[in-house]
Amino acid sequence: MATPAPARQRLDRLRDSALTDDIEFLNARARALGSATFNRLLEPLGLRVRSYSVLACACGGLAPTQRQLADFLRLDPSQIVSLVDELESAGLVRREVDPADRRSKIIVATDRGEEVYLVAQRAAREAEDSALAPLSAAERDQLRALMRRVAFPDDED
Amino acid sequence: MATPAPARQRLDRLRDSALTDDIEFLNARARALGSATFNRLLEPLGLRVRSYSVLACACGGLAPTQRQLADFLRLDPSQIVSLVDELESAGLVRREVDPADRRSKIIVATDRGEEVYLVAQRAAREAEDSALAPLSAAERDQLRALMRRVAFPDDED
DNA sequence: ATTCTACCATTGCGGTTCACAACGATCTCT
């Protein structure tokens, strides 16, 4: 009962590689695991991880400009264009000219966008729940708090 | 002195979006921040994040098969092929037929591969250090431990 | 021993993600 299988044993040796301590690698692997299930849950809604995050920002009256979306989501402005195009042609989001600056456009969710977002949010919770399954509730909060500071290094506390 | 700039104020509103608690999003953003600097540091060595991780597994006598690399790195086997091709033509890695199973090939680093890996590892440490700058040493260990469990959910403790 | 099934690396392909450069329209500053 020592070792389940020889193949498994070999993989354990890789677990001893230096990568196991490499936060970049752990991040990549966790994301590979997580976003796969997330995208699968989002598929029936016609959304993907990236369009979901844009939609989330467009809801609740946040009314961001595309530039602000690009900064916040850490995406190239050109990517925002196609994501908003996609959401707009799906009727979930609207482009409005910023009255304060006619160059920029404000993204707001339509009524249908808000509805879809509520459903998508449930999918997000479900995906997250399965991704963080190995962790207790307290540990999840801890991880979230740490990741938040890594993801937003400019916010000095 | 309340608000530095109106643009900044707007972004703070996005900080209040539900995404700020979404581990999937935090992960994506952290990775976008991190891998950019990592790739920049790795560029002089002719490596990228993915080829670095393959090289890391090929060093230190771990001698994984390509299949094991695919499982461990969470990459499609076909991606491993091109990554190993790349490293092999750069002279950093060698393909050896597994004597126990002639179907599979074992990846081992050449002497030069081991040398390059040492330099690359320093770059990795530097990249990680800048990525985790907002965290104390204890918090970094904590984050690593939590991420390890999320990245390897099969390991029951 | 032969056949059947499963696995490995490989090739090829389509779609997604990402980074960068250029452009017209608009704002800001002088």
Next chain:
DNA sequence: AGAGATCGTTGTGAACCGCAATGGTAGAAT
């Protein structure tokens, strides 16, 4: 009024990701 910066947009090429099919090999079934 003009110079320079910023916004959304378009275009392009590279990297990334996942799926299906193939030839060679291993192991189990008969």
